[in-house]
Amino acid sequence: MHHNKISRIAALKARISALFPDREIFLRSGGRVRFVRISRRAQIIGAGCASALVLGWGALTLGMIADSAGVARDRAALTQQGQAVASKAKAVNAYRQSVDELADDLEARQDFMEDIYRSHFGADADKGKDAVVGQDDRKKAEPAKKAATLSARISEAPGAAPLLRIEQRQHRFAALLTDAVRRRADKAAAAIRSFGLNPDALARNAARAQGGPFVPWKGDRDALTEDLRALAVALDRMEFLERTLVAIPSGQPTAAPMLTSSYGYRRDPFNGRPAFHAGLDFPGRYGQPILSAARGRVSYVGQRQGYGNVVEVDHGNGLMTRYAHLSGFGARVGQSVARGDAIGRMGSTGRSTGTHLHFEVRLNGQAINPRRFLEARQDVLQIQQTAKARFADVGNRG
Numbered sequence: 001m002h003h004n005k006i007s008r009i010a011a012l013k014a015r016i017s018a019l020f021p022d023r024e025i026f027l028r029s030g031g032r033v034r035f036v037r038i039s040r041r042a043q044i045i046g047a048g049c050a051s052a053l054v055l056g057w058g059a060l061t062l063g064m065i066a067d068s069a070g071v072a073r074d075r076a077a078l079t080q081q082g083q084a085v086a087s088k089a090k091a092v093n094a095y096r097q098s099v100d101e102l103a104d105d106l107e108a109r110q111d112f113m114e115d116i117y118r119s120h121f122g123a124d125a126d127k128g129k130d131a132v133v134g135q136d137d138r139k140k141a142e143p144a145k146k147a148a149t150l151s152a153r154i155s156e157a158p159g160a161a162p163l164l165r166i167e168q169r170q171h172r173f174a175a176l177l178t179d180a181v182r183r184r185a186d187k188a189a190a191a192i193r194s195f196g197l198n199p200d201a202l203a204r205n206a207a208r209a210q211g212g213p214f215v216p217w218k219g220d221r222d223a224l225t226e227d228l229r230a231l232a233v234a235l236d237r238m239e240f241l242e243r244t245l246v247a248i249p250s251g252q253p254t255a256a257p258m259l260t261s262s263y264g265y266r267r268d269p270f271n272g273r274p275a276f277h278a279g280l281d282f283p284g285r286y287g288q289p290i291l292s293a294a295r296g297r298v299s300y301v302g303q304r305q306g307y308g309n310v311v312e313v314d315h316g317n318g319l320m321t322r323y324a325h326l327s328g329f330g331a332r333v334g335q336s337v338a339r340g341d342a343i344g345r346m347g348s349t350g351r352s353t354g355t356h357l358h359f360e361v362r363l364n365g366q367a368i369n370p371r372r373f374l375e376a377r378q379d380v381l382q383i384q385q386t387a388k389a390r391f392a393d394v395g396n397r398g
Contacts, residue, residue: 106166113173113231174227178234185238188245188387191380195248196372197363202244202317203237205364242387247315249293250373250384251339253323253359254346256282260356263369269353278367279322279360280374286355288346290323290330292337293359293373301333307358308350311343318365324358325349339388 189199261281268275292313299320300312307324311331314320327347337343348355361370376384 106163106170109228110166110170110173113170113177113228171227174231178227178231181231181234181238185234185241187383188238188241191245191383192241192248194377194380195250196368197248199241199244203240205318242390244317245384246388247294247296247317247319248373248384249315249319249321249361249370250376250381251291251293252374253293253321254282254284254288254290254357256284256357258283263367263371270351279324279358280370282357282359284346284355284357286347287327289342290326290344290346290357292339292341292343293321293361294319295336295338296321298331298333298335298337298343301329301331303350306351308352309344309347313337313343318363320362320365322358322360322362324360325352325356327355 192199192202259280260283261277263277263280265274266277267273290311294313294315296313296315296319298311299314300310302310304310304324307322309324309326309329311323311326311329312320313323323344325346325348326344327349328345329343330345331337331341331343346355346357352358359370361368361373
């Protein structure tokens with residue numbers, strides 16, 4: 001084995017000697033010849049240095065290539081990180097915008113409810129809020145059930161405590177306002193009953209007389225919380241009852257200190273036989289102003305058999321007042337009149353024995369006793385005047 005190793009070394013030396021034999025180079029310059037001898041050792045050293053230079057350059061080139069690849073990878077990583085940061089920044093901006101929109105929506109709804117409060121309880125409602133929504137009611141009232149979708153969106157948003165406070169304020173205000181509206185509507189309903197009328201029956205008749213084009217609501221249905229729905233229902237009921245109350249004929253149809261004939265059965269002044277008198281007779285001077293007993297719309301102006309010259313005013317919900325035996329008219333069909341507006345002049349036309357006003361109140365065409373309307377209690381009249389003032393205030397602002 002040692003012999004084989006020596007043989008391989010000898011063979012390698014022989015190959016190197018063959019590759020790098022001693023070399024002689026002749027150089028001629030200026031007519032002189034010079035001899036340069038390059039030994040095998042010098043050639044081997046030169047070849048080694050050249051190989052080392054080549055290997056070093058190759059290594060340097062590979063290193064530069066590796067560095068370039070690393071820089072490219074770093075740049076790609078930085079670009080990816082920049083994109084991630086930009087994406088997160090965009091998400092943050094979108095979140096902030098969403099939170100701002102939620103806050104704006106909540107504030108807008110709160111402002112809307114406060115405007116409803118002022119419109120239904122007067123321009124100075126804020127000053128007398130405790131008179132409508134008492135302090136005890138403020139302590140007892142609890143916010144109604146929240147809208148699940150909106151509340152979930154708010155509660156999931158970090159830093160949404162201000163929005164939650166706004167929402168709680170909104171629900172509490174809606175609950176307080178709904179309670180106040182219901183109590184006011186109940187007062188109006190009680191006042192209507194004091195006139196001998198059934199507010200529920202009037203509401204049913206009104207419900208059958210509805211119409212108009214269908215215009216879908218474009219708002220967010222999830223934003224309609226239970227308390228806002230309850231508030232809308234309460235406001236509709238109060239609106240109907242107070243409008244009905246204002247339209248009930250409780251004003252004196254003319255300035256007269258006494259009645260000459262009451263509602264009900266009486267002895268007929270012409271033939272002396274028993275007869276039914278469908279209204280009240282008010283004496284007065286010829287040409288004396290005749291006044292509308294409530295606001296409404298003039299539905300008839302002309303003559304009716306037995307009544308002579310007649311003006312009739314429709315007050316809605318089946319209520320109508322009739323003013324008969326007039327000497328002249330002061331209104332036209334279709335005209336809107338308020339309580340106390342002059343609509344005619346006192347006379348003695350038709351089946352009449354002298355100058356007077358025959359005044360009737362009819363419900364769905366049937367005569368009812370007008371005395372209950374003209375002799376209403378003061379507290380009932382006060383409720384009626386409060387409702388009338390509210391509608392007048394709303395009309396002035398509109």
